Amino acid sequence: MTTTSALRDVVVVGSGPNGLAAAVTLARAGLAVTVVEGQPEPGGGVRTLPLVSDRVGPDEGLLRDVCAAVPAAAPTSPFFAELDLPARGVDLLVPEVSYAQPLDGGRAGVAWRDLARTVEGLGEDGERWRRLVGPLVRHHEDVARIALSDKRSLPVAAVVGGAGAALAAALAVLSTRAGDRWWRTDVAHALITGVAAHTITALPSVAAAGTAAYLGALAHSPSGWPLVRGGIGEITRVLVADLRAHGGQLVVDRPVRGREDLPAARHTLLDTHACVAARMLAEPFRGRLERLPVGAGVCKLDYVLSAPVPWAHPDVARAGTVHVGGSVEQMRQAEAEVAAGRHPDRPVLLVSDPASHDPGRSGRSGLRPLWAYAHVPRGSDRDVRPQAEQQLERFAPGFRDVVVDCVVTPASRMADHNAALVDGDISGGAVSMWRMVARPGPRPDPYAVAPGVWLCSSSVPPGPGVHGMGGHHAARRVLRELGLPVPSLAPGR
Ligand SMILES: Cc1cc2nc3c(=O)[nH]c(=O)nc-3n(C[C@H](O)[C@H](O)[C@H](O)COP(=O)(O)OP(=O)(O)OC[C@H]3O[C@@H](n4cnc5c(N)ncnc54)[C@H](O)[C@@H]3O)c2cc1C
Incomplete structure (x- = not known):
């Protein structure tokens, strides 16, 4: 199948985890694959780059995870499980606390990776947690199979095997x-x-409940919510190495702005936001993609700290991920404001302190990075550091005293370092129950967007997250059209 002419078998635009998953799958099937990336380095949402600020130079040796930091979906993703990240040298670190929720008065909810310990810590609600989350944990591999499916060919054995009932109970x-x-x-x-x-959407909702059920199950699974030793970019290193080992090429610094920039290929896969992909297509294909609404945004905060975050509750410091938003009503209020296009006074933040789990992430003089992002309205150009710090100081008194500097990327600037992050939307389009299935639109095959053109990003099922399954599903569709078998992804093949 490999061509000798200049016309490549396959061009993939974008080298995020989905683009690379598609490229690896197709290169392993024997196709001539070229990945074209707009940025100077590959990886998209899975990049680790130097953290340098006005006050902290490159000599400190700090690294920041530009987008994702916690690849919770990766270990149970069929693509990554078969690729076998650990066998290829990716060290997935499993924090003993998957996530924590600090509350006023020095209290906190703590989700230990160990379900029994979590149940014990939740007092009166412990048994209820076990009844709701326990069945999901027991069937977590099937729950992941359902969550990461193409939403067209549901894994029936997984649904009837117990995961379906556990999910239905959780959604209820x-x-x-x-x-x-x-x-x-x-x-x-x-x-x-x-x-x-x-999910960065109004709470409660079916889509958010689905996310809670899926990620909640993974938190108590053997792989927990892992961090990657040395930074999440290690995953991209492995994907690029595998692509090259199978004859694939990677071209960086080559933004595709429209149809005229698209390299000629028999099949083109687009690892980008549906509305960016739309610009590369003619009507009527363009209009169909433009119908996927852009989702809410995030403001990224890359802190440099002189010491660990002084969380009021000591177990919060043991968590790989901290959800900073306060009480249920406060989070609902904040997410409702964001959905209505307003900036909440008390935004919801996701926070991770990698050096607490990976000492190698500390700098030469002992400084450390803190990864955080705040939920904001789409397209927001606001620096929400003051609101974020108010939230952090609330649950970690003395936080401001350990801040050395902070690099802020407002939602409106996110696309500067990744064209797929339109208006700071990190989900590839709005997330709702309907939009998780009808993504990018209500069509039998969501991946085939024009003759010979396939969408393979988080704008197609299964949606956002570091799982590579949008790319893998799209690649399987291409292989089916070409009458080629799906190749093994195992190391050494
Ligand atoms: C701040 C932030 C935090 C996140 N945290 C997590 C987390 O902890 N865990 C998790 O699972 N997920 C997280 N995510 C989401 C996760 O990063 C994405 O869901 C995932 O990376 C999507 O993969 P993708 O391949 O579809 O797209 P991306 O990873 O976004 O990659 C798209 C690639 O295509 C390139 N590209 C786009 N358009 C063009 C073009 N026109 N021409 C050339 N190149 C182009 C981009 O430069 C980029 O390299 C986070 C995202 C952000 C932004």
């Missing part, structure tokens, strides 16, 4: 306000609501 409790009665304490309720808030 978590997707409406009527389900609030399930909880006896504000702690457990806030703990699970912090996970639901990952």
Whole structure:
């Protein structure tokens, strides 16, 4: 199948985890693959770059995860599981606390990776946590299979094997306000609501409940919510090495702005936001992609600290991910404001302190990075550092005293370092139950967007996250059209 002419078999635009997953799958099938990336380095949402600020120079040796830091979906993603990241030298670090939810008065909800320990810590709600989350944990591999499916060919064995019932029970409790009665304490309720808030949409909702069920199950699975030793960019290193080992090429610094920039190929896969992909297509294909609404945005905050975050509750410091948003009602209020296009006074933040789990992430003089982002309206050009610091100081008194500097990237500037992050939308389009299935539109094959052109980013099922499955599903469609078998992804092949 490999061509000898200048016309490549396959061009992939974009080298995020989905683009590289597609490229690796197709290169392993024997196709001539070229990946064209607009930035100087590959990886998109999975890059680790030097953290340099006005006050901290490159000699300190600090690194920042530009976008994703916690690849929670990767270990149970069928693509990454078969690729076998650990066998290729990616050290997935499993924090003993997957996530935590600090609350006022020095209290906190703590999701230990160990389910029993979590149940024990949640007091009156412990048994309720076990009844709701326990079945999801027991069936977490099937839950992941359902969540990461193409939403067209549901894995029936997974659904009927117990995961379907566990998901239905979780959705019944978590997707409406009527389900609030399930909880006896504000702690457990806030703990699970912090996970639901990952969707950056109004709370409660079916989509957010689905996210809470899926990520909530993974948090107590053997792989937990891992961090990557040395930074998440290690995953990209492995993907690029595998692509090259199978004859694939990577061209960086080559933005594709329109149809005229698209390199000629028999098949073109677009690893970018649906509305960016639309610019590369003619009508009627363009209009179909433009219908996927752009989602809410984030403002990224890359802090340099002189010491660990002084969380009021000591177990919060053991968490790989901290959800900073306060009580259930405060998070609901903040997410409703964002959905309405307003900036909340108390935004929801996601925070991770990598050096607490990977000492190598500290700098030469002992400084350390702190990864954080705040939920903001789409396209926001506001620097929300003051609001973010107010939230952090609230749950970690003395936080401001350990801040050395902070590099702020408002939502409106996110696309400067990744064209797929339109208006700071990190989800590849708005997330709702309908939009998780009809993504980018209500069509039998969401990946085929024009003759010979395939969308393979988080704008197609299964949606956002570091799992590579949007790319892998799209690549399988291409292989089916070419009558080629799906190759093994195992190391050494
Ligand atoms: C701040 C932030 C924090 C996040 N945290 C997490 C997390 O902790 N865990 C998690 O699982 N997920 C997280 N995510 C989401 C995750 O990063 C994405 O869902 C994932 O990277 C999507 O992969 P992708 O391949 O579809 O797109 P991307 O990773 O966004 O890659 C797209 C690539 O295509 C390139 N590109 C786009 N358009 C063009 C063009 N026209 N021409 C040339 N190149 C182009 C871009 O430069 C980029 O390299 C986060 C995202 C952000 C922004």
